[in-house]
């Protein structure tokens with residue numbers, strides 16, 4: 001009696017150890033579903049259906065034999081979650097840099113703020129499966145023509161230049177997004193602009209046409225985003241915070257995603 005018990009335990013152990021590394025067989029009990037079986041074995045529902053050649057989960061019946069894939073392979077694939085690869089490439093351009101600091105007000109340099117926002121945009125886009133190209137990732141000077149060339153390297157891309165604004169009239173504040181023309185440029189600019197206004201709760205200065213070099217020399221849809229005025233003391237204090245920079249990045253990404261869903 002005791003020996004049979006030991007054998008039973010040993011057999012169970014073999015099953016348990018074996019189940020982790022190789023596929024095992026399971027007989028479906030009444031009222032069980034792919035979901036309940038997958039959950040019990042800690043495997044992916046889709047993979048469970050796939051290895052058993054099921055297309056419709058509703059066709060599962062009690063008494064059927066199922067191969068249970070190794071939980072090891074499914075859990076490791078779960079850990080290394082990869083987003084669906086997007087076909088659109090985003091060329092991100094942090095305005096100014098190096099000897100060109102852009103607008104400078106009370107120790108706040110536009111070139112620094114631009115880079116901080118762009119890095120956050122990059123991280124968010126890559127997490128969503130987008131390929132991202134950066135015109136600069138550090139405090140270096142790059143000519144406008146060279147920046148535009150980045151946008152012309154790829155077949156399916158958009159170009160997004162990030163800036164902060166300044167005006168001699170220090171009362172002026174708000175966000176605006178420029179594009180050079182065209183239906184796609186307009187849509188990209190207005191998508192980003194409306195997300196900026198909604199998320200940052202700033203004055204809406206609109207999506208506007210401008211003939212900036214980075215916009216006119218790029219062949220793909222291109223926009224230049226002005227996230228806020230650092231010449232306005234109230235807005236400058238907001239722009240300096242990492243919270244504002246993160247929210248601006250979120251808004252830019254939301255605008256890009258909205259554009260990507262439409263074109």
Ligand SMILES: [Zn+2]
Pocket residue numbers: 095096102103110163164
């Ligand atoms: Zn600028």
